[in-house]
Amino acid sequence: MSRRAKSQPLADPLIEAPGASEEWSRRYGQAVMNTFGPPQAVFVRGQGVKLWDADGKEYLDLLAGIAVNTLGQAHPKVLEAVESQLATLGHVSNFFATPPQVQLAERLAAMATRNQPDTGAKVFFANSGAEANETAFKLTRLTGRTKVVAMEGSFHGRTMGALALTHKAQYREPFEPLPGVVEFVPYGDCDALRKAVDDATAAVVIEPIQGENGVVVPPAGFLADARQATREVGALLWLDEVQSGMGRTGTWLASEPSGVTGDIVTLAKALGNGFPIGACVATGPAADLFGPGMHGNTFGGNPVAAAAGLAVIDTIESEGLMARSDELGRHLAERLEDLMLYEIAGCRGAGLLRGIVLNRDIAPELAKAALEEGFVVNAPRANVLRLTPPLIVTAGQLDGFIDALPGLLRRFA
Numbered sequence: 374m375s376r377r378a379k380s381q382p383l384a385d386p387l388i389e390a391p392g393a394s395e396e397w398s399r400r401y402g403q404a405v406m407n408t409f410g411p412p413q414a415v416f417v418r419g420q421g422v423k424l425w426d427a428d429g430k431e432y433l434d435l436l437a438g439i440a441v442n443t444l445g446q447a448h449p450k451v452l453e454a455v456e457s458q459l460a461t462l463g464h465v466s467n468f469f470a471t472p473p474q475v476q477l478a479e480r481l482a483a484m485a486t487r488n489q490p491d492t493g494a495k496v497f498f499a500n501s502g503a504e505a506n507e508t509a510f511k512l513t514r515l516t517g518r519t520k521v522v523a524m525e526g527s528f529h530g531r532t533m534g535a536l537a538l539t540h541k542a543q544y545r546e547p548f549e550p551l552p553g554v555v556e557f558v559p560y561g562d563c564d565a566l567r568k569a570v571d572d573a574t575a576a577v578v579i580e581p582i583q584g585e586n587g588v589v590v591p592p593a594g595f596l597a598d599a600r601q602a603t604r605e606v607g608a609l610l611w612l613d614e615v616q617s618g619m620g621r622t623g624t625w626l627a628s629e630p631s632g633v634t635g636d637i638v639t640l641a642k643a644l645g646n647g648f649p650i651g652a653c654v655a656t657g658p659a660a661d662l663f664g665p666g667m668h669g670n671t672f673g674g675n676p677v678a679a680a681a682g683l684a685v686i687d688t689i690e691s692e693g694l695m696a697r698s699d700e701l702g703r704h705l706a707e708r709l710e711d712l713m714l715y716e717i718a719g720c721r722g723a724g725l726l727r728g729i730v731l732n733r734d735i736a737p738e739l740a741k742a743a744l745e746e747g748f749v750v751n752a753p754r755a756n757v758l759r760l761t762p763p764l765i766v767t768a769g770q771l772d773g774f775i776d777a778l779p780g781l782l783r784r785f786a
């Protein structure tokens with residue numbers, strides 16, 4: 374295809390040949406810091422829901438770069454938006470405004486206030502989920518209070534502030550002391566939350582679905598209770614929708630069906646369909662806490678990233694991808710139930726943010742076996758396989774994976 378031909382000259386001569394993956398992995402080990410361990414594959418191109426590695430092997434991408442590529446690889450609408458924006462105006466810094474940035478801010482403000490459309494909202498643009506959360510963390514300090522209540526099992530990112538709110542000891546401990554006064558309560562426990570929230574509390578931060586913890590869904594009513602508890606003491610409710618937002622669960626925000634409006638909503642992963650962009654959206658009075666000079670960055674809301682975000686939103690709408698996500702998520706859960714495999718305890722999540730819960734701690738090995746068979750999935754914890762495919766995936770493609778599961782599980786019998 375002509376688009377590929379255009380981008381080919383950038384590539385190393387060795388990019389795609391039998392045995393090339395091994396050579397790239399070796400070079401990766403020499404040149405790239407060892408924060409992720411050895412690469413499980415070396416990918417060189419993608420189209421829609423398909424990926425190809427450096428040896429030319431084809432894969433079905435059921436991870437989508439961790440809930441990022443909602444529209445799959447090389448979606449024509451995103452390509453068009455990014456290419457034409459880059460050719461028109463690529464970057465000017467935040468001393469200046471650009472139309473795509475303003476338009477995207479308006480769309481995200483509306484997205485965060487769908488349950489309460491009269492509430493005003495404003496956006497700060499960041500470049501990642503962690504940076505969106507850092508922004509929100511700083512914003513909470515402007516309440517004049519310092520305590521933040523976070524959830525056990527939480528994941529908010531790897532920068533120092535985001536890490537302070539992240540529960541996992543393995544991620545935190547090497548980097549302590551971390552900023553802030555942070556108290557963790559069990560996820561979904563309304564009584565514990567009420568006990569922890571007091572008039573020293575600046576904010577409560579909650580993922581409406583805990584993706585990194587293995588796609589954990591809180592009990593119905595938890596978000597509404599958190600909304601009430603925070604309102605009673607004048608604390609902010611901060612919803613981290615970095616993974617769950619942007620249509621993946623069948624609504625723009627995973628929190629939308631609860632009827633709750635967060636004072637802060639953070640977004641990133643799927644916002645640019647692979648273009649790095651994050652956003653901290655604040656509603657009501659929280660929208661005006663920052664003043665000039667209090668926060669900033671160089672790239673945030675860059676017109677190219679913003680154009681990607683606008684294309685993502687328009688395409689999800691015009692192609693009806695949220696309804697599709699809801700439908701396909703149900704299909705996946707039903708097909709898994711019909712299989713009646715004793716190794717599978719259940720399928721949790723919403724839309725196409727799904728965790729297949731196993732009865733044994735074999736998820737990492739199972740993900741590896743799936744990769745060998747050409748399916749990209751991952752294991753956020755030892756007993757959970759996570760599926761976050763592009764929302765353009767077909768029922769037939771999902772069925773292909775379900776049909777392969779019994780054979781994959783048999784390897785661990």
Ligand SMILES: *Cc1c(COP(=O)(O)O)cnc(C)c1O
Pocket residue numbers: 501502503504506528529530531580584585613614615616617641642
């Ligand atoms: C991935 C994730 C983050 C961190 O985003 P990065 O872009 O990796 O910094 C924060 N919060 C949640 C809920 C996430 O899933």
